[in-house]
Amino acid sequence: MRAPYGLNILDNCATCPMRGQHLFCNLSAQASQRLNEIKSTAVYPKGAMLFIEGQQARGVFVLCVGKAKLSTSSREGKTIITKLSDGGDVLGLNAVISNRPYEVTAEMMEPGQANFIPRDSFLQFLKEFPEVAVRVAQQLSRNYYTAYEEIRTLGLAVSPSEKFAKLLLSWSTKTTQDDGSAQVKMALTHEEIAEIIGTTRETVSRLFSEFKRKQLMVVKGATLVIRSRPALERIVQL
């Protein structure tokens, strides 16, 4: 039995969202075959936790279908979302490589599928195929840059407006038109946005009002139209 698409990302890179870029695409035939042997696939409902902050790392997950949010919490219950992942992303890689507990919690934001590769098999796999080790290093390096950008945002951007503008810009990079406008489908609650930019739900609510009032954006149902990226950029470097 086979899902219509995406179930086995290893066989059909063509349908993979990230195609060539993907960590496990375009491997040698042997490597690819080996990978198929050690991976297993599962489907997850919305809200499912792939893994939880602090758990011993069992293995890596390759997200095939669906979106997931990575978050971390303090003891008092404050939560920040550090990353939103979608098809093609490899989750839990750092924890597995360095043999530490998962540093974040990964929760499915919508139903989806993921391949799982147990830690031991994965490390063995890396030893057998050095070509993959280099790819892994590059992926880790990319993870680092993402984390680093987060640090810059949290550490340097002072006001919530600035962080909010940054977030909108990061969402709209792909869909920007020639005139500087862009459309984004909004699947997040204000609460979640607040956890990304490190503020409160109420403040996010007020930011929406403010940005709409200033003609920076328009909300049409679940899609969000950005009037002009340059205008947002001016807020960011303020």
Added chain:
Amino acid sequence: MRAPYGLNILDNCATCPMRGQHLFCNLSAQASQRLNEIKSTAVYPKGAMLFIEGQQARGVFVLCVGKAKLSTSSREGKTIITKLSDGGDVLGLNAVISNRPYEVTAEMMEPGQANFIPRDSFLQFLKEFPEVAVRVAQQLSRNYYTAYEEIRTLGLAVSPSEKFAKLLLSWSTKTTQDDGSAQVKMALTHEEIAEIIGTTRETVSRLFSEFKRKQLMVVKGATLVIRSRPALERIVQL
């Protein structure tokens, strides 16, 4: 001509601060020899910049002697210090691996020495010696964790007091006595501390007063005595 120690970290891991842990220690004879061929050593005065944020990555630096601070700035001039490095640390690795500009500025905080390995030679070296590639992946993974901790601190710890307490704790891990006290040599100005915890110089000044008043620490000249780690920890999880 040869400096008394540390000039050539590759030959004498015994004198290396990180010994076995070090990225380039305990390599095979061939790898070690090759590394010696491609590296070059230089001394740097206090205040010297090893590299600057935004520069195209020329290669990696292995810090032998001296401390360096890694920082990043926003256009408006606000600066945050993301890491303090000392002997054994490898700087610029991420930028070289992923072929991006250096993401931080590395400035010597005291006179020191560093080995430099040009980008091309380094990447070639990794291809020749897959054993090293795995080590690099682990190092990158460690870098990631450091960055990640930074995110937690900036994103979850709210008040400056909390961040300050965290910083003191991180400084005093190694020198903690049985009774929970610890001594730290303080080489940073209040300004620099402010750039680490993301606040202003004045606030740091007031934090010193407050912590001294609360008997959390005592300042004796350039050394800083922490009365009780548990007391600080209570502030952190507040």
Added chain:
DNA sequence: ATGAAAGAGTGATGTCGATCACACAGCCGT
């Protein structure tokens, strides 16, 4: 269709830390 739950808007209030503005201490070269 209807009630409950989740999400979103908005006012009132209080507080913490940034900012500004100084005074003062220590260090260094001449």
Added chain:
DNA sequence: ACGGCTGTGTGATCGACATCACTCTTTCAT
């Protein structure tokens, strides 16, 4: 010893945001 640094201590002020306390809207299960 003298100004010129750089670093530090501290008060006064002010504004942005968190917090609280609601109401209103949307969604969804039964």
